[in-house]
Amino acid sequence: MGAVPEEITVKIWREANTIEIPQYATPGSAGVDLCSMKYCIIKPGELTLIPTGIRLAIPEGYEGQIRPRSGLALNQRIIIPNAPGTIDSDYRGEIMVMLLNMGTEPFSLSFGDRIAQLVFVPVARAKFEPVKELDQTKRGYGGFGSTGIR
Secondary structure (H helix, E strand, O other): OOOOOOOOOOEEEEOOOOOOOOOEOOOOOOOEEEEOOOOEEEOOOOEEEEEEEEEEEOOOOEEEEEEOOHHHHHHHOEEOOOOOEEEOOOOOOEEEEEEEEOOOOOEEEOOOOEEEEEEEEEOOOOOOOOOOOOOOOOOOOOOOOOOOOO
């Protein structure tokens, strides 16, 4: 049996009691599903901001990452263009999900449809140290595609 993941407490405010508290679908799920609180049709090429009806108090030292649902991306070509979207621990506004229709057909979204996943991740804060030069590595300045595809 694997190690039990760390559990954190996230306070949630719901716009209405009919909005369900996000749940993990399986014991091995990394994220909880976020649902749409809006009926709409997303036209091909259209970017839409979808409300979820929830606000969170994420503990300091963590962030919430909004990630795409693989089935929406594969089957309907609905993506989250800024994935992963970051929810900072001090943000208290409504969680919104940016959806983009990359398909050729309009996509109909209903109230309660699962539109994204939310994963909680520890955050390290950087302390920047100015230097005159950086240490050398084998890769060096090689970027975009410099390591090949195989």
